[in-house]
Amino acid sequence: MRSYRKTWTAALLATAVLAVTAACGGSGGGETADGKVKLRFSYWGSDARQKMTEEAIRKFEAKNPAIDVEGEFSDFPSYYETLSTKVAGGDAPDVITLEIRALREYADRGTLADLTGKVGTADLDAKVLTTGAIDGKQFAIPTGVNAYAVLANPGLVEEAGLELPDDSAWTWDDFVELCSTVTADSGGKVMGTQLAWNPAYLQIYAAQKGEKLYDGNKLGVSPQTMKDWWAITQKLISAKGSPDAAKSSEIYDNGIEQTLIGTNTGAMAMAWTNVLGTAAKVSGRPLELLRMPKLAGAATGGMFLQPAMFYTASATSEHPAEAAKFIDFMINDPEAGAVILSDRGLPASSKVLASVEGKLPEADRKAKAFVEEIRGELADPPAAPPKGSSDMENLIKRYSEEVVFERMSPDDVAQKFIAEANTMIAG
Incomplete structure (x- = not known):
């Protein structure tokens, strides 16, 4: 199951950020008419996120009356196109929200400031913090954390006369069998699952095979691992544990409201815990x-x-100290945490998380308990992926469709996928 957001292309991003090297002078907010420092803060999201972010900004301004923060908000599909245009024109916001897949694209071209020692990180998980570091410089501070997992509707599983599995011991064969049984016992009214081609899923499977998704500026997965991974998808389709190839491709890009699990026509799905x-x-x-x-x-x-x-x-911000101060507030201040809650993932600061736990919705408390339960089993968080990887999900989907539509043999698809992926991320 996809991230429920449109993707943006590496080509667009790279073209725009390359131009930043030609931009002259400072960027950011400058000063207001009454002499206050003005910071510009870019972020994306829903109307609800905009509302809570503006409330957090007001709390920051109340504590820092000499600073005004101007939120530059957009929906996700247009966010990176707008941001990259501003960066290319030498008009970057002072504080910029990024995903991990965009981090290296911006950091490697000198767009981002080193925040080492400028933002408090003592209460952040040290391993998670490293995901925002490149070549020893802390370019990014994580807002919160997620894990890629299986969402399950226990009611639909029980209606099929089954029980949820012991997830500490279940295998991929168990997963396929459960999904196919749910479909069969519901008479096809409920599918076992919806197909997923997310890079996180491939990364988890590759780790189980002793491999990495990325090994520097090339893929770390072998052709055999790709074929074995696609075999799970092929088994799901053939056993009717998921929709067929055509339906799976059709619904892959749907928002959560139109997914199988969102419409109660699917018993399971793979997604990030914040979903x-x-x-x-x-x-x-x-x-x-x-x-x-x-x-x-x-x-x-x-x-x-x-x-x-x-x-x-x-x-290039004209007010780097104030920008760092705002980031510190958004990450570490309980007042900001009480407004934002888990909107940007479970708070990265352990102190903020503890302070807001009682205010979290039931689903977020459930996600927190799940993450705490599995924390001791987790692999180290992966570093920021190589430049060009922002389009990896689209590439995986395209080649996965070659497999499920049986247009090419898995052997040929694996070789072609790895070759094109390596070219895309070669830097």
Whole structure:
């Protein structure tokens, strides 16, 4: 199941950020008419996120009356196009929200400031913090964390006469069998699952095979691992544990409201843990989180924590100290945490998380308990992926469709996928 957001292309981003080297002078907010420092803060999201972010900004301004913060908000589909245009024109916001897949694209071209020692990080998980560091410089501070997991609707599983599995021990074969049985026992009214081609899923599976998704500026997965991974998808389709190839391709890009689990026509799905609350709301049914299935005999389950997003600062901001102060507030101040709650992932600061736990919605408390339960099993968070990887999900989907539509043999697809992926991320 996709991230429920449109993707943006590496080509567009690279073209825009390359131009930043030609931009002259400072960027950011400058000063207001009454002499206050003006910071510009870019972020994306829903109307609800905009409302809570503006409230957090007002609390920051109340504590820092000499600073005005101007939010530059957009929906996600237009966010990176707008941001990259501003950066290319030498008009970067002072504080910039980024995803991990965009981090290296911006950091490697000198767009971002080094925040080492400028933002308090003592209460952040040290391993998660490293995901915002490149070449020893802390370019990004994680807002909160997620894990890629299985969402399950226990009611639909029980209606098929089954029970949720022991997720500490279930295998990929168990997953396929459960999904196919749910479909069969419901008479096809409920599918076992919806196909997923997310890079996080491939990364988890590769780790179970002792491989990495990325090995520097090339893929770390072998052709055999790709074929074995696609075999799970092929088994799901042939056993009717998921929709067929045509339907799976058709619904892949749908928002959560139109997914199988969101419409109560699918019993399970793979997604980030922060999707739990929205999925439960739109489905109107209680949902559970499960560990990803595991290869029999694998030394690790391969699951990991990943920042939901990062706060970064422009390297050309005219007010770097104030920009860092604002980021520190958004990450570490309980007042900001009480407003934002888990909107940007479970708060990265352990102190902020503890202070807001009682205010979290039930689904977010469930996600927190799940992450705490599996924390000791998790692999180290992956570093920022190489430049060009921002389009990896589209590439995986395109080649996966070659497999499920049987237009090419898995052997040929694996070789062609790896070759094109390596070219895309070669830097």
